[in-house]
Amino acid sequence: xxxxGRTQSVPVKVEGAATGRNLKSLxxxxxxxxxxxxxxxxxxxxxxxxxxxxxxxxxxxxAEITDKKGNKSTVAVHNAYRGRRYPxxxxxxxxxxxxx
Numbered sequence: 609x610x611x612x613g614r615t616q617s618v619p620v621k622v623e624g625a626a627t628g629r630n631l632k633s634l635x636x637x638x639x640x641x642x643x644x645x646x647x648x649x650x651x652x653x654x655x656x657x658x659x660x661x662x663x664x665x666x667x668x669x670x671a672e673i674t675d676k677k678g679n680k681s682t683v684a685v686h687n688a689y690r691g692r693r694y695p696x697x698x699x700x701x702x703x704x705x706x707x708x
Contacts, residue, residue, distance in 0.1 A: 614660050616689075618669070620651055626675035639668040643686055646670060661691035 622631055637646035638658045649656040661667040666687035674680050 615657050616660050617655050617657050619655050620671065621654065622673060624681075625677075625679060626673045626681070630675045630677075631673065632676045632678075633672075633674045635672045637670045637672075639670070639686075640665065642666070643668050643670075643684065661689075663691050666690045 620634070620636055622634060626632075634651060636649045636651055636656045638649055638656075639646045640661050649658055658667065658669075667689055668684060668686040669688045670682065670684040672680070672682045
């Protein structure tokens with residue numbers, strides 16, 4: 609859980625067939641209403657920044673990639689982490705997005 613209302617930086621790493629020069633497009637979105645609506649995040653230097661969810665609420669993350677051959681992959685993690693009062697987080701630097 610992470611302190612609610614603060615900004616969290618989350619690493620984004622593409623693995624598999626779309627890595628390196630094979631990546632055509634990457635978009636990352638966040639949802640605070642269990643995936644009903646999504647907000648597009650800016651990917652910069654391999655990370656996205658998002659506002660931590662309210663105390664007791666969850667944040668969902670979704671990544672969509674396309675490689676240069678037109679193959680597409682979408683990965684969504686609902687309740688990727690939850691908001692709370694104390695500055696701790698279950699997100700790790702090793703969390704990544706993998707293309708199939």
